[in-house]
Amino acid sequence: MQTQKMTDKLEGIVDDLLEDHRLSGEKLKVLLDHREEVRQTLAREASSLTDRVFHRKIYVRGLIELSNICKNNCYYCGIRRGNHNLHRYRLSQEEVLQAVKLGTDMGFKTFVLQGGEDPLLDDDFYLDLVRKIKDINPQAALTLSIGERSYQSYEKLKKAGANRFLLRHETKNKKHYRKLHPKEMSLENRIQCLYDLKELGYQTGTGMMVGSPGQSLDHLVEDLVFIQDLEPEMVGIGPYIPHEDTPFSGEKPGSVELTVFLIHLLRLLLPYANIPATTSLNTLSPQGRDLAIQGGANVYMPNLTPAYHRKDYALYKDKACFNIEAAENLKDLKEVMEKIGYDLVMARGDFEVKHV
Template identity: 50%
Template structure:
């Protein structure tokens, strides 16, 4: 891989204090165009279970939320989502869910194998949390290509602020190392504006990303969920998220960088702003309509209309208006 760029804490603080967002966006856009042109890759998101064994303080599907309307998709429903997505032009499917013990390694391997045998020209991404190295290897051998595992924060004290004591930043980092060693295209990431976050903790995130050198980085504004301990906390901002997208593009020039659903939730044109700051991935929702609102990680999540995969034409038009093109291929890391 090419040499990564670096930034000092002083430079980072200077850029934020001086509000150099426009300059950063201009630079980031030029770097993205150098490596990916104006291509924007689409991933079909399938949120297949909202059961979770964890109790993260920011998450609406946390174990101890009694008001979460729980569901699990069957193998048949997951395959129906893929068939519909394939028809619409999707060539990457992202299976995302809580850490749900019902979906054993054997079940995940069976689902991945089914998707790969039905759609051999497609990539399968998993986003199902912390597992053992053996589990990750089994999923990879079954055909999984990519794995998304947000580190959430690379600062130990901040990690403890966001999570109950049974969760550990060290284990999270170890999982990401295992995934890279096995051969996945790996994604990390964090929330912008989460409770307790400072410029110093954000700088730790940037340094961790530099060290990990992932293929993908997913960041989006923190949005409170009304049934969590952080219900009354302030949401993260679009402006800060967009500035960080630009900085990440400059630090990791070839990275695949989503303009996330959370960005589109806090601002109707948030995803366009992300794309104009160096992002190059969008992830419309392929989940069955009846469950979309139940995967409530945060409040007011957009889950119909142009967020929904059925409106891919609307999305293409919006992306075209800012000079980008939706590309219907696997959209691998270059």
Template identity: 50%
Template sequence: MRRLIDRLAAGERLTEAEYAALVTGFTPELAQYAAALADDARKKIYGNRIFVRGLIEVGNRCKNDCYYCGIRRSNATVPRYCLTPEEILGCCAEGHALGFRTFVLQGGEGCLSLETVCGLVRRIKRDYPDCAVTLSLGEFPTEAYRAMREAGADRYLLRHETADPAHYRRLHPASMSFENRMRCLRDLKALGFQTGCGFMVGSPFQTPQSLAKDLKFIEGFQPEMCGIGPFLPQKDTPFGAYPGGSGELTCFLLSLLRLMHPHMLIPATTALGTVDPHGREKGILAGANVVMPNLSPTSERKKYALYDHKICTGDESAQCIACMRARMASIGFAVTVDRGDIIL
């Protein structure tokens, strides 16, 4: 197995079967070996810098009904909200004062109209020309993505969730299409967005072969960003009784992603910090180089409940950036709040 990891670190492409072998052959010792190589690869490009993004969860209204998601349309137990443009701009003002130079607008699909999104992007880029704007608002037609790009959006995050079409169909209702998700990602790349994808680790019905397809897809697609995190159940969804994913396996896969594409921007996700109190630190040590503290109004954070027990106070809060700096410094890294663009 180490030989496969050495080949990955040397810039070789692996077959899908070889990626599956790495997943099935996962051990703590193998993960430690991969993490050391990934850490070295990341430091050669980014040094010990960790980029921080200001996350604004703009609303939890969603037209989709994904079986794993706590804000799915059919979940009648979640109190819904959608921030006004003024509230979103207020979050940006607070974030800019705190030093943030990237804002991530994330929300349920259909929560904000295209006109509102484009207006917000233009306003943010006008008021804060030194900042990058990242959108994570789901699937849109090609022309809608084009309008967002022309308004000034720099990046777009759209997790593909699984690159296995059969697995995708078991995670989503028939109204959602694997082919359309992939079309969206291709569109985003073609339009010049810094494009991010990603997947869950340990989602229901996932196999090592499914994860191998994810790794092979990312190898070929070459996104600028890739976010992965352990699956965490939400009690009011069809998958509420399923076990959560492994933080250890997630970190191992983070290392493989770093070795596959050393320049990629890879977050240590909130889900990783939820499954393990030291999860984000472990993710950074495994090769991640981004964290996304929350700039959303504190009154709304618990309502954006994608999964149960999501951390909503403490170091994930943008207001506690000093705490985040201390935690990263304790493992030898320095938080930087500049735009944090990919270095190629």
């Protein structure tokens, strides 16, 4: 049974979090170790804060998965270079622009271009594509999630019209990073890319998998401390889901419960950040999306990828990419959100400090 001393300590840490929106690594570890005792409080406070900042609005972004070809061989990822059982694809520029036109007609004001680090999709390809997307929908915000690139590449893409960039750091711990990635990849480069993006003025997003192989609560504390220091405008987290064609095929999936708890915590640490309810949550639990939204998430990303390629973008097993996750079912998604008391909106939803 929890002692009065621990109760007082937890209450003090929660008070510090609510007042300062920042905690030391030591205090974050205490909350993670005692999350059952503070879960309801953090869920309530995160929900209340999210409502005050975003007024129960859920911003939608149209997701377009460009290519499942990747030069990297990350051990956890279904589109890793070493997976020879995957049907590979690369959208043509015309297919991407057609998806943007469809999304524009549906009212989307933000598009997210996501893909593996495809060697043939160079700066010239992306610069031309970004400009053409802006020609189709000049008012739209454009998020790129296309991996590690040079400072010069990020700079050119920003000047061409890209507004946001999502690059999940996955883990801040060096030993854990090495467990997840081959030796030719570098945690230092990953982190430098994030600071480059911030310096260039992107609305920058990072995040991690929850429950990835070898991950401990101490690793998650390191991640949270890093995220606090980076001050990203977006944070995307989701539970790890193993893929059968990776070295981690036999590993257990991450915890929906812990992921949702971390969303509560991230909302209280970063009151104004855009936090999506990720597809991986919905893949593991029918209630995953709703729990995330009711506990701090304010973004959802319906899929605009051509339907004949959605299953091919298989980062993990049994990805939920049809039904309510599909952009063509936007009306159904809106009704689902209304049932739990939220309004689905098509606005850009830019990061904004609102001082509520």
